[in-house]
Every structure is written in structure tokens, then in C-alpha cells.
């Protein structure tokens with residue numbers, strides 16, 4: 258590397274980091290350096306073939322940070338592995354390629370909570386800017402979805418497509434949902450996330466390969482003189498200077514090949530290390546709760562108690578059913594002969610099971626639809642008692658979401674395979690379909706903080722899973738809805754047996770015990786550096802600038818203050834696109 262001084266130093270070449278870096282480097286006079294702790298594995302087939310994306314859920318690889326939660330008191334003391342990509346493209350290289358969008362009112366809530374200018378209307382242009390949406394006439398006829406230029410992009414880097422393969426087991430599930438009052442929607446990505454609809458995927462329609470910030474933003478720009486990516490570079494600390502009472506970042510210290518080095522920033526340092534690592538970097542740099550920093554002998558530069566708190570995720574429970582042999586599933590790939598045929602089909606024609614992640618459709622429902630009779634009123638009053646006296650404004654906002662009939666609070670996704678749940682494995686020759694239920698606005702708030710000043714040690718992750726019983730109650734209602742689904746005529750004819758949780762799990766208390774044992778996250782952490790007013794626990798302002806600093810911003814999932822009813826990747830791209838414009842305008 259010839260130069261060690263750049264206009265912008267971006268830390269983290271993940272989903273958001275690569276968007277903001279390449280957009281800033283559009284100006285040939287602007288120099289950008291990106292520090293990434295992981296390596297560049299962008300061209301490896303296991304990260305490109307959508308059908309292999311779920312393989313990354315089996316256990317940590319070298320491209321993973323290997324985060325395990327602190328033992329979770331209300332989840333049987335489990336220490337839960339929560340994957341995070343340590344690789345160019347970040348989690349966007351290792352994730353399972355679903356591209357969702359939440360409800361317009363959920364984005365409007367960011368502004369209502371104090372993040373001026375962050376609302377659905379202002380994000381739509383950036384959703385569009387980040388994507389090229391392709392839908393065929395056949396897909397349009399089948400799903401009702403259309404290319405609508407009000408909401409969809411036609412020239413952005415990330416490809417958005419519909420699954421090219423789907424199991425015929427989606428048919429009885431759709432009929433079952435309809436019988437239970439869930440409606441098919443053609444507008445699930447247009448600001449109204451309620452209903453059931455097809456997944457959309459970040460998959461290139463021509464190559465049938467993953468489209469990510471690594472493949473779509475970085476690769477086409479990698480030879481630019483003014484954009485440098487340093488891999489294997491683990492940031493340890495932001496370097497600050499006091500200039501006339503202002504805290505100015507002048508660069509970043511990082512480890513590469515075991516040596517501590519410094520890179521200088523003329524203009525800004527942009528932190529994009531994701532919801533788990535961003536709080537650590539801030540705390541190591543002296544920005545965080547005073548008492549915690551002092552405990553670990555980190556000199557306090559900004560007393561900012563919000564850092565690492567307000568952690569939100571989507572929490573799940575699984576269901577697996579054995580279905581009739583007429584219904585197809587990805588489990589056939591366990592047979593080497595079948596897998597070989599599918600590989601040929603994929604390579605030669607870009608068709609078949611390997612073009613997708615196995616999930617073809619999901620339902621997003623409000624409790625008004627999926628709760629048993631009377632359960633909503635009980636949940637409202639529990640939510641009211643949780644928010645009574647809390648200073649957390651995001652909790653208050655989500656209590657409003659719960660009462661709204663428009664905003665979903667449960668995702669019910671169908672996977673054409675036996676999902677790895679910890680309970681059994683697919684029996685050879687049998688066919689399965691699984692459901693992943695996820696609560697979208699959990700009440701429990703987690704945290705992630707340093708436990709030492711060692712930059713190479715992982716911070717302590719505490720999800721505080723099921724700290725509020727209401728989260729468990731909602732998942733129990735989800736499983737009970739799932740069982741009502743299995744009792745619909747269409748599903749009765751298709752399903753042979755419920756395998757997970759299984760018939761022995763009957764009462765609400767037994768279902769709760771099952772969830773405590775098997776519940777998980779869907780790896781959608783946000784809000785650990787929330788864009789909120791400082792007095793409300795905020796870490797960054799509406800320009801994504803860290804409070805108390807002159808020129809440090811955070812651009813990643815950690816700034817999103819409140820969770821929403823979608824897989825978050827698309828929203829993170831939109832946030833990063835908008836951030837790039839904010840930074841350019843301030844230059």
C-alpha cells in the first residue's frame with residue numbers, strides 16, 4: 258500500500274461498508290480505504306451458489322466470527338452460536354439471500370423516535386438505487402407481483418429476483434393459510450408487508466449466483482486507484498485528537514499480520530463493522546458507558562451509555578412436518594446421485610434446486626390473525642405493563658405496533674427441507690417441509706460489550722432471550738397457529754406427521770419448554786448503536802454521526818433503532834446508500 262492517508266477510512270467491508278465505500282469512491286478525487294478483518298472469498302462457489310447458502314447455518318467456518326451468547330438464563334442456560342460473516346461482503350456473503358422490505362409505518366417510526374428524515378418515503382429512492390428488480394411474465398402471473406417503478410429499481414447493483422425453483426409443497430400451505438384468513442399479497446415489498454407472498458432473493462437472474470455488496474458493489478470497482486481494500490486488517494481503535502475542544506478522529510489503529518499499524522483519515526472515519534462489532538470498536542476507542550470503560554482501563558472520551566445496548570433481533574421457533582412423497586423437498590440433495598443431477602442442471606441450465614435457498618414463500622401476520630381467541634387482549638395488557646415506566650422509547654413504539662392490525666408481528670416462513678432444529682435428522686427417502694416462525698418485535702433487549710481492552714477478544718453477547726415472557730407467549734401462539742394450519746383440509750391431505758415439536762409437546766407450558774430448548778435467532782441483530790436522540794440512549798444522530806465526535810459515523814445495521822417485519826438486508830443496503838449521500842453532501 259503506497260499511501261497510509263486517505264480521505265475516508267471505512268472499517269468493515271460488509272454489506273453496508275462496501276456500499277458506502279464504493280459510492281464515496283465515485284468521485285475520482287476522493288480517496289477511500291476499507292479495512293476488513295476477514296479475507297476476500299467472493300469467487301468461491303460455496304458463497305455464490307444460492308442452494309449452498311443454508312449450509313453455512315450448520316456451524317462456524319473460517320469466514321465466521323464465532324460469536325456464542327453468554328449462557329441464556331431463560332433458554333435452558335444455552336450458549337447459542339450466532340453467525341456473523343468475517344469476510345469481504347460480511348454477512349451478505351454468508352447469508353441465505355432473502356431480500357425483504359418492512360412495513361412503511363415501521364420505517365416512519367425511526368423518524369417518530371427522533372431520527373429526522375428517516376422514513377419510508379425518503380428510503381424508497383435508496384431501496385431503488387440499490388437494486389435491479391427482474392420479474393418474468395410467468396412469475397408475475399403466478400405471484401401477482403409486478404415491476405412497479407414507484408418502488409422497484411431497474412439499474413442498481415444488487416439483483417432482486419424471484420426463486421427459480423419452488424417445491425409443490427407450497428400449494429397446500431397457501432391453501433391452508435387462506436383457510437385461516439391470511440391473504441395472498443402482491444405488494445409485500447411496497448411498504449405493506451402483511452399477508453403471504455413469494456420470497457425475493459439477491460440472486461443474479463443471468464448467472465443464478467448470489468448478488469451481494471462484494472459481488473455487485475466492490476468487484477466492478479476493485480481496480481479503482483482511489484479505492485483500497487485491506488483484508489486481514491483487524492481494527493483495534495479509532496485514533497482521536499482534541500482540536501479546540503472537538504474530538505476529531507485522525508485515523509484507525511489495526512492489526513495486520515500480528516503488527517499494530519495506523520492508517521490516517523483526512524476527513525472521516527466510518528464504522529461499518531456490524532451490530533456485534535461496532536459497539537466493541539467504539540468502546541475500545543473510549544466511547545461508551547463511563548463506568549464500563551473505566552472498569553477495563555479504557556480512557557473515557559465520550560460517556561455514551563447507549564453503546565452496545567438496545568440490541569434487538571428476530572427470535573424463532575421451528576416446526577418440521579413429514580409430507581407425502583408427491584411433495585418435493587431439498588432433502589433429496591442428501592442422495593449423492595440426486596445431488597449430482599442437480600449440480601449438472603444448475604451448471605448447464607441455471608435451473609433447479611440450487612438456484613434457491615429452499616424457501617419460496619412466507620406469511621407475515623399480525624396477532625389479530627394468528628393469536629387464539631382472547632390472547633391479543635392479554636398481550637396488549639402485558640405490553641402496557643412492560644412499557645410502564647420504561648425509558649426505552651423503542652419499546653413504547655412497538656407496543657403501538659402490537660395493537661395495529663396492519664403491522665405484522667410474526668413471520669411464518671416455509672422451507673422445503675428438514676431444517677436443522679436439534680431434533681432429529683431427515684430419514685432417507687422421506688419428504689419434509691419446515692416452518693420457521695419468527696417474532697418480529699421482541700420485547701427483550703440484549704446487549705454486547707467489551708470484557709477487556711484486548712481488541713482481538715470477542716465482546717460479550719447477551720441476547721437476554723425471553724427476558725420478557727411475552728416473547729415466549731407470542732411464539733407459543735405461532736406454534737398453535739401452525740398446528741391449526743396442519744388441521745386445514747389442504748394440509749391434512751398433505752402432511753403425514755408433525756415431527757418437530759412433535760405430538761408429545763401439547764400444552765402451552767410444554768411448547769414454552771420446547772422453545773426455551775430450541776429457540777434461536779434468525780441472525781438479524783440491529784440497534785446496538787441506535788440512531789436516537791442522545792437522551793433516549795442514542796449513539797448516532799440523524800446524520801449517523803457518533804455523539805460527541807466531529808467526524809466519526811456508523812453505517813451498518815447497528816444504527817437502525819427499532820426492528821421491522823422483514824429480513825433486513827435490503828434495508829441495510831438502503832440505509833448505506835442514503836448514508837453515502839449524506840456524507841457526500843457534507844464533504
Ligand SMILES: Cc1cc2nc3c(=O)[nH]c(=O)nc-3n(C[C@H](O)[C@H](O)[C@H](O)COP(=O)(O)OP(=O)(O)OC[C@H]3O[C@@H](n4cnc5c(N)ncnc54)[C@H](O)[C@@H]3O)c2cc1C
Nearest residue numbers: 269271272273294347348352353355492531814824825826
Ligand atoms: C447466516 C445468516 C443468514 C442471514 N440471512 C439473511 C437473509 O436471508 N436475508 C436478510 O435480509 N438478512 C439475512 N441475514 C442478516 C444480514 O445478512 C445482515 O443483517 C447484514 O448483512 C448486516 O450487514 P452489516 O453491514 O451491518 O454487517 P456485516 O455484513 O456483518 O459487515 C461487518 C463487516 O465488518 C467486518 N469487521 C468486524 N469487525 C471488524 C474489525 N474490528 N476490523 C475490521 N473489520 C471488521 C466483518 O468481518 C464484516 O465483514 C443473515 C445473517 C446471517 C449471519
